[in-house]
Amino acid sequence: MTELSKTETGDEATAKAPSAFLEVRDLKVHFPTDDGIVKSVDGLSFSVEKGKTLAIVGESGSGKSVTSLAVMGLHRLGARGKNVRMSGEIWLNGKELVGASPDEVRRLRGREMAMIFQDPLSAMHPYYKVGDQIVEAYRVHHKVSKKEARKRAVEMLDRVGIPEPAKRVDGYPHEFSGGMRQRAMIAMALVNNPELLIADEPTTALDVTVQAQILDLIRDLQKEFGSAVIMITHDLGVVAEIADDVLVMYGGRCVERGTATEVFEKPQHPYTWGLLGSMPRIDRETSERLTPVKGQPPSLINVPSGCAFHPRCPYADIPADNVSRTVRPELELVGAGHWSACHLSAEDRERIWTEEIAPKL
Amino acid sequence: MISYILRRTFAAVILLLVVTAVTFAIFFLLPRLVGQSADQLAQQYIGKSPSKADIVAVKHNLGLDQPLYIQYWHFIKGIVAGADYNLGPTTVHCDVPCFGYSFKDHVEVWPQLTSRIPITLSLALGAAVLWLLSGVAVGVVSALKPRSLFDRTFMGVALAGVSLPMFFTGNLAILLFTYKWPIFGRTYVPFTENPAQWANTLFPAWCSLALLYSAIYARLTRSGMLETMNEDFIRTARSKGLPERTVVVRHGLRAALTPIITVFGMDLGLLLGGAVITEYVFSLPGVGQYAVQGITDNDLPKILGVTLLAAVFVVIANLLVDVLYAAADPRVRLS
Numbered sequence: 001m002t003e004l005s006k007t008e009t010g011d012e013a014t015a016k017a018p019s020a021f022l023e024v025r026d027l028k029v030h031f032p033t034d035d036g037i038v039k040s041v042d043g044l045s046f047s048v049e050k051g052k053t054l055a056i057v058g059e060s061g062s063g064k065s066v067t068s069l070a071v072m073g074l075h076r077l078g079a080r081g082k083n084v085r086m087s088g089e090i091w092l093n094g095k096e097l098v099g100a101s102p103d104e105v106r107r108l109r110g111r112e113m114a115m116i117f118q119d120p121l122s123a124m125h126p127y128y129k130v131g132d133q134i135v136e137a138y139r140v141h142h143k144v145s146k147k148e149a150r151k152r153a154v155e156m157l158d159r160v161g162i163p164e165p166a167k168r169v170d171g172y173p174h175e176f177s178g179g180m181r182q183r184a185m186i187a188m189a190l191v192n193n194p195e196l197l198i199a200d201e202p203t204t205a206l207d208v209t210v211q212a213q214i215l216d217l218i219r220d221l222q223k224e225f226g227s228a229v230i231m232i233t234h235d236l237g238v239v240a241e242i243a244d245d246v247l248v249m250y251g252g253r254c255v256e257r258g259t260a261t262e263v264f265e266k267p268q269h270p271y272t273w274g275l276l277g278s279m280p281r282i283d284r285e286t287s288e289r290l291t292p293v294k295g296q297p298p299s300l301i302n303v304p305s306g307c308a309f310h311p312r313c314p315y316a317d318i319p320a321d322n323v324s325r326t327v328r329p330e331l332e333l334v335g336a337g338h339w340s341a342c343h344l345s346a347e348d349r350e351r352i353w354t355e356e357i358a359p360k361l
Numbered sequence: 362m363i364s365y366i367l368r369r370t371f372a373a374v375i376l377l378l379v380v381t382a383v384t385f386a387i388f389f390l391l392p393r394l395v396g397q398s399a400d401q402l403a404q405q406y407i408g409k410s411p412s413k414a415d416i417v418a419v420k421h422n423l424g425l426d427q428p429l430y431i432q433y434w435h436f437i438k439g440i441v442a443g444a445d446y447n448l449g450p451t452t453v454h455c456d457v458p459c460f461g462y463s464f465k466d467h468v469e470v471w472p473q474l475t476s477r478i479p480i481t482l483s484l485a486l487g488a489a490v491l492w493l494l495s496g497v498a499v500g501v502v503s504a505l506k507p508r509s510l511f512d513r514t515f516m517g518v519a520l521a522g523v524s525l526p527m528f529f530t531g532n533l534a535i536l537l538f539t540y541k542w543p544i545f546g547r548t549y550v551p552f553t554e555n556p557a558q559w560a561n562t563l564f565p566a567w568c569s570l571a572l573l574y575s576a577i578y579a580r581l582t583r584s585g586m587l588e589t590m591n592e593d594f595i596r597t598a599r600s601k602g603l604p605e606r607t608v609v610v611r612h613g614l615r616a617a618l619t620p621i622i623t624v625f626g627m628d629l630g631l632l633l634g635g636a637v638i639t640e641y642v643f644s645l646p647g648v649g650q651y652a653v654q655g656i657t658d659n660d661l662p663k664i665l666g667v668t669l670l671a672a673v674f675v676v677i678a679n680l681l682v683d684v685l686y687a688a689a690d691p692r693v694r695l696s
Contacts, residue, residue, distance in 0.1 A: 069596075077599055110602030122593040125612055127690060137601040172691045188601070204543075 017094045020047035021228050022071070022196055027088035027098075029063075029070050036301040040066040042252040043088075048245075050195060053222065054230040055243035055260070057236065057275065061297045064232045068198045071230070073097060073105035092196065105134040111141040113196040114189035116218075118207040120181035122350055124173040128186045129159075131169030138191045156187035160217060179210035186217060199231045215242055236279045240264060248272050251298045251308035254331065258338030268340035268349055270313045273357045281361070291360070307343060315352060319343035319352055365687050365694055373680040380672040381440070385433050388665050399425045405661055408466040422447040460669055461662030470666035474648060478670075480549060481647035484639065485632040487563055488570035493625060496575035500582025501614060507587065515579065522576035530572055531642035534565040549645055566643040570636065574628060581624060585617035592616070615689075622685050630678025634671020 018025075029041040036110045037358055041063040048054045069075055071092075074086045090097040092113060097105055115122035125133060134153035135146060142149070150169065157165035160183040173181055182202060189197060199218060203211040219242055222229050231242055239246055239260065246264075247257040248271065256269040274293035295312035298304055306325040310316040316324040323343050331339040334346070342349065390403055403420040404411060411419075420426050421556035423446065424435055438444065439459035446453050446462055455462045461470040500520070503512040522530075539545050589595065590613050598612040599605075635649030644650075648667055655663030687693045 072600055074599055077605065106602050106604065108602070109600060115600045117593060117597060119593060123435060123597045125594040125598070125616070126692060127615055136603070140602050140604075174692050186599075188597075 006258075007202075013173050017096075018047065018091050020091075021049045021050045021093060022230075023047040023091040024067075025089040025091070027067065027070060027090065028086065029066050029075060030085040031083060032085065033083075033301075037085075038300045039252050039303060040300055041070065041329065042303070043087075044249070044254055046254065046257065047230040048196070048230060050228045051222070051226045052244045053219075053231055053241040053242055054232060054247060054250060055231045056247045057233060057239055058249035059234060059293075059297050061299075061300065062249040064234075064249050065200055066252075068115065068230060068232050069199050071097070071196075071198065072109055072113060073100075073102070074109075076102055076326035107141075110137055110194070111192045112194055113198065114192065114203045116182070116185055116197070116199040118147075118201040120178065120185040121173060121205075123185060124181065124188075126173060129170050129172055130176065131171075134169075134184070134188045134191055137188050137260075141192050152191060153187070153196065156191050157184065160184070160187045160221075178206050179213065182206060182210075182214055184288075186214075186221070190221060190225065194227060195225075196228045196230070197222070198230045198232070201234070202231075203235070203238060209282065211238075212241075217242050218242065236275060244332070248275070251303050252300055253308065254339075254341070255309065256340045257331075258335065258339075258340075262338040263334050266335060266338070267353070267357075268334045269309075270315050270344070270352075271309050271341050273353070276358065276361055291352075307341070312338070315344060315348070318348055319345070362694055366684055369680055369683045373676050376676050376679075377673065380676060381437060381669065382433070384669050384672065385436050387668070388661060389430060389432060389436075389456075404518030405659065414548060441581065460666035463660050463662045465658060465660045470662050473651065473663075474666055474670055477646060477648045477651055478633075479551065480645055481633060481635060481640065481649065483552060483559065483563055484566055484636055484645060484647060485629060487560070487567040488574065488636075489625070489629050489632070491567050491571035492573075492575035492578055495571065496578025497582045497614075497618075497621065499575070499579040501586055501609065503579065503583045504590065505609065507583075512583075516583070519576035519579045522572040525572075527569060527573060527638045527642055531566070531569045531639060534569050535643065538565050563645075566639055566645065569642075570632075570639050577624070578621065581621055582617060585620060586613055589613050589616045614652065619686065619689050622689060623682055624680045626682030626685070627675070630675040631671070633674040633678070635667060 004304045024047065025043075025045050025174070027041055027044045028039070031038040031040060044063070044067060046054065046056075056067060058064050066075075070086060071090055074310070075086065086098055088098060092108065095104075095108070097108070104269040124130065128136075131150060131153045134156060135149040136146070138149045138152050139146070144152075154165045154169050157169055162168050162180055162183050168176070168180075168184075173184070176184060182205075186202075197218075202218065203214050206214060215238060218229065218231075221227075229242075231238065233239060243260045244255065246257050246260050249270065250271050256263060256267065256272050263272065264276075267276060271293070274291075277291040278293060280290060293312060298308050298311070304325075306312050306327055307313070307316070307329050313324065327343070329341040331341045331344050334349075344352070389402075393399075399420055402418050403416050403423065403425050406419050406423065407415055424432055435444065439455060439461075441457065441643075443457040444455045444459045444462075446455065446464075453462060453467075455469050456471065458471055459469070460474060462468075463470055463473075499515045503509075503515055506512055539547050545565050546558055550558040552559045562673055590609075594616075595608060595612055598608045632647060633648075635647060635652050637649035637652060639645070640647040640649040641653055648670065652667040654660075655667065
């Protein structure tokens with residue numbers, strides 16, 4: 001992850017194309033509703049290099065999926081398209097996408113950036129053959145005959161490890177098993193050799209035994225194609241397995257980001273501590289209970305003042321002057337390529353981590 | 362797929378048999394149950410003020426004094442093998458398929474029906490094409506821009522269309538477009554004689570009937586599209602970079618269309634059995650008008666014939682829907 005020489009709310013953002021392959025700057029995605037403005041993503045910045053994997057972690061409603069759909073430019077389409085307010089910048093390979101015309105973004109979609117969805121059964125059209133759906137994806141961006149595209153589809157199905165691809169290409173999604181379906185979905189996403197692959201909880205709907213296979217497949221394909229991968233997940237096990245960098249989201253904002261090693265070994269934010277504490281581990285005594293993060297995810301309409309996490313944070317009262325409740329913490333550099341947004345002082349964090357959190361993990 | 366079609370066809374044949382039984386029951390069993398005697402039933406087949414001897418003769422000749430299962434057997438036999446009716450001095454033959462013999466007009470019902478089917482078919486098919494195209498088109502556009510001016514206007518029109526009875530829209534159309542401004546013809550001309558005149562005469566009837574039905578189809582398509590356009594596979598289609606038009610038509614409409622096929626088959630089947638009111642309003646000598654005629658004349662065989670024909674059309678339409686459904690949705694073929 002490239003370091004940004006500015007804080008998250010940085011208005012000094014230059015319009016200059018960044019060096020990173022994908023760079024998101026101060027992204028805001030708001031949905032006006034009858035109850036108020038839902039601030040699903042509120043000032044998010046990150047970047048991904050080619051060949052690297054960024055994991056975006058957070059609870060449901062923390063804005064991770066909204067972020068991925070924003071990068072794909074999928075919010076502005078359909079009947080709800082008018083009801084979204086997006087600002088900030090998304091730079092993909094030197095092109096800015098937030099201000100680009102829907103048609104420009106459409107041309108990039110599927111070719112330069114592709115997406116894998118959570119539930120492959122509902123994400124594939126039930127009435128069309130799997131092969132035809134892959135052919136369709138290929139032919140939007142390549143002027144080739146149906147025959148050539150079909151050959152390509154068989155090739156891709158073979159590549160993602162589907163047995164008898166020449167036969168399965170004529171199968172319907174409901175004739176595939178869950179894992180095979182997700183493989184087919186990956187084949188469809190990769191058919192145009194996209195340089196950015198966004199995987200939105202690709203293993204959540206799958207059997208545990210199949211999960212690891214799918215993750216391996218994504219990792220292998222990434223190595224082969226050298227693409228950048230964004231892995232959206234709430235499963236820290238997945239993150240540990242696959243990610244180079246981690247971005248922890250809470251209430252539509254980034255609370256901590258850094259390399260996977262840094263975030264796992266020296267997490268700096270109380271929310272990340274909570275996530276780690278709620279993760280089941282095979283090497284832990286079964287008699288020990290998991291410690292869930294207490295409370296509910298914040299409302300995205302009335303985001304708590306100050307630090308959005310303060311109502312659930314056991315350490316919110318440690319910083320002086322009630323600052324957790326009044327001032328929103330900005331991301332600060334806390335280690336090599338490691339940023340965190342917390343009012344706790346470095347000494348307090350160090351103390352709490354080593355004395356209270358780490359021994360329990 | 363072939364075995365599926367065979368299975369459905371077999372089911373349809375069984376259903377037709379059930380239909381004949383029910384029809385028979387309505388016309389021969391039900392009157393008995395409510396206390397009508399065989400004499401009274403026989404009386405309907407003779408002219409006014411018959412003598413006792415006439416009634417007994419007719420009762421015997423038509424087999425009304427025999428047990429019900431024998432009567433039903435004759436009824437079925439008539440349909441598949443023809444029947445003879447002994448009318449005392451003469452015997453009339455009723456050809457296959459014998460849908461009955463009108464003793465009031467002294468004609469077989471089936472030829473009467475077949476000569477009227479083209480008219481009903483012309484009316485129903487023409488209107489069906491109109492309402493399907495307009496209903497689905499309006500529904501799709503409304504769904505893509507919900508709560509827009511277009512949506513509100515056309516959903517309002519649709520509500521009016523479904524609420525206004527044919528007596529009103531039909532007569533209004535005739536009044537305006539054939540009398541006040543005589544754009545359209547008044548008397549039905551068969552398609553084989555003059556296609557232009559055929560379409561010209563039927564057009565007001567098509568539009569009136571289509572207005573009634575397209576309202577339902579517009580609403581059905583709208584709600585179906587609103588639902589499918591929120592499906593995950595639509596998001597997938599967009600994520601592939603497909604143009605929005607392809608997403609809407611190939612992915613959205615295709616999925617939303619299946620329930621519409623079902624309703625369409627039923628509606629068309631029902632209409633083919635006689636668009637009673639429309640044919641009456643537009644003076645089209647179709648099957649529906651024949652039914653009205655049979656009812657006003659209290660001529661049982663005519664009514665029975667129309668009922669049976671309508672039932673056959675509905676069963677056939679259902680069969681077609683089943684087959685189309687399998688063609689449209691690959692998941693159906695398995696079950």
